[in-house]
Amino acid sequence: MTEQNTATASKQNNKANSFGGWGWSMIFMCMIAYFIGGGINTDGLNIFVGALSGARGWDRAAMLSWSTYGGWIAILFTFIFGHIIVKKGAKVVFVGTLFLTAIAIYFYGHTQNFAVYAISVAACSILSAGYSLTAPNTIQANWFPRKKGLALGWSTIGYPLCTMIFPFVTNFLMGNFGVESMFTAIAVFVLIFAVISIFWCKNTPEEVGCAPDNDPLSAEEIKASQAAARAYKSPWTMKRLLKTPQTWLIGIGMGLLWMVTVAIVSQLVSRLMGAGYERTAAVGMLSVMGFFGIFGSYIWGFIDLKIGTRKATYIYAAWYAVALLLLIFMANTVTIYLGVFMVGISVGGICNLIPSMIGSVFGRYDFAAASRFISAVTKGICACAYLYNAQSLKLTGSLTAGYVGLIVLCGVAALLVFLIKPVVKPQN
Template identity: 40%
Template sequence: MGAHGTLGGSQATPPNKKKTGANNFGGWGWSMIGFSLLMYYNFAAWTADGLNVIVESFVDLHGWDYATLLAFSTPAGWLGVLGSFLIAEMINRKGARLVAVGGLVCLGATMIWFGRVTTPMEYAIGLTLINFLATGTCFNVPGTLLTTWFPRKKGLALGWATMGMSLCTATLVPLMVMLFSRFGVQDTYAVVGGVLIVFGIVSFFWVRNTPEELGCSPDNEQLSKEAMAENLREFNEHKSPFTLPVLLRDRDMWLISVGYGVLWLVDIGVVSQLIPRLISVGYDKQTAIMMFTTAALFCAIFSYFWGWADVKFGTRRTSIAYAFFFAATHACLLVRGSDTFTYFTLLMVGASIAGIKELATSQVGSVYGRYDFAAANRVISTIACLFRVMCFAVIAASLKWTGDFDAAYIFFIFLDFVGAVLIFFITTECKGRVDANDAGYAH
């Protein structure tokens, strides 16, 4: 991997291209990053963070059993993985823009209906549809979009955009509580659904699949009009050779899927149970929630750091360092120390959970390039998501057999090293098609 995280080969700048600063994404480029940040916010909101208030809101509204509703979250998450594959396949065929529009409108309509379900079974169906649409649309669209717009600077672009997940963790619960207080449960879901539908409609006018469609160039570097026209023609006519059979036989596909999948497993394993863990070591619930918010804010800051490191040192090297850093974080979580040490651990947690989505997406782009990203990502994201939802089984086994989280954290340390080893063997060359006018990529 080159010094600036590009796809192998020479770093020379072609005569028709003038390089720009790392954070010089251009006006339209920053706009795509902002759109992606909102998409990642919604992914985190309706597949993870929202469960902190969704279940309880229906218990309060209908008096249903909390444990029963909570049990629906696991199968809904698994079916959300199916959504990730099916909608990623649609992105591969139709492009990110149209999928964003359709997915957000459907998600909004589902949310409006979800607020008015009258039986636990309807609740389960609604939760499944929400996971299906949020995982498939809000998870896959921004990664595809930013990798296409910023093949060289994707690390930094994703670093900015994935802050949306951290901001969701810090703000969603108080926001939803405020809306429930003002509008009631049913109308709150209607308000949220309406906002999502508007967001989807606006996306039709806002989003473009490639910068060339707007007369811009990838990475906001200065290309000739002829070069941009050639890029756009290639992009529109390209048929990826990475079919399902080819990908399933591809060594790097499995290394990326499993290597980053286990790191995502430990990531969700920590963030989803951080409040119960803090309570288990003696902190009251309100203090634990405040600490959790603190970790989320650290996460937002370090999202940029991992993106910067990605561009500076290369995705593969940064990911290996990230895996070792996460192992140190899990070791800290095993220690019952002073308040000062606990806040140090929260800093480590915030820094650790920040990197996985940016690095995993960037690695797919590094290996398969902007033209073949969507084809490869439909399989890789699905397998990685399968590992992500396994974290709850690991936590449950630890609690059942040992009565605390320590066994899970020890197992997570083992997985951190497994992830680092697998990532080490990922190729440093781009295997996908690249722009014909770009001498900075390996073919």
């Protein structure tokens, strides 16, 4: 590559969204994975729980609780998935958990037995720790070590896009074809994506002759980069991670903000119906929230890129606290829509900020090693959202009191993130 061509390529690559063809392809693949994970385990609960409760006569609080139990079990499996990723690469986990999810979601909606339902719900939550958490986050950390914030800003659009589309589509399928047909359609969609991902998913950019961040490297430089990545052995053992304060500060702090997100979104339809809205109108408002979230996902990625992940997280926590206040009071149509708008802007942000925070502190080569534990912590705390909502409904009969507690959690999360300091890398 001549000096002139190198300078031109470097100038083009300095553009924030210059990811290259393969880079954009990986972003879009991860976007679909996030869409599926959010739909099955969060947004879909607005439809699934009510539909199956009515059809089977099961208790709603008990049904929601099993999503939490599955999330807790997923802590162990996040370790397992992370270990497999370190040893075999992210693709194995990504594709394998998608195939198993297709099976689990089918039984989720077809069984008449509550025990089988509980196992299926837990399985869906556990498997999502693979295809929509550890695997895609690692893939993007490998592909975009410097531009990870903005890349995640694009890929995590899958979450608000899911909020906008998934409840509407599933509500339509259920109304026109029945509950079981709705679950069959979801299972088929996941299965097709799993098959395509066998050929689509790439662990690193070097596998297809590309450079991280779409940098203008020669073929020899790319080959050398690939060799270095393969030879690298992370010094971050599980024992070292457990002793490192940053591990816990990131895991708990970001996990609390994820819990707040899931607690709001998974039962927003119920909250709006409690405020007097019909189900159709409430589902429509959820879709509107998802529409705002599409822009929010990119906005948080852009803020991350410009001012850093920690500062972006402070703003994120404060933004959520204000949104929750609006949802608590819901005095009129203006406050309701403003609250929905603010939550919508936030929806895609947390799943952008979590991997970006890990990458910012631990770096590209150590991301997979650090993420296997930190992701487990965030996943476990996030899973508490379902039990949190269930207990709020059981003790107070509404979600309003629970929202007050969520505001407190936003403050605690911001404080923990503030305490994160640069990590000192241990020697092998």
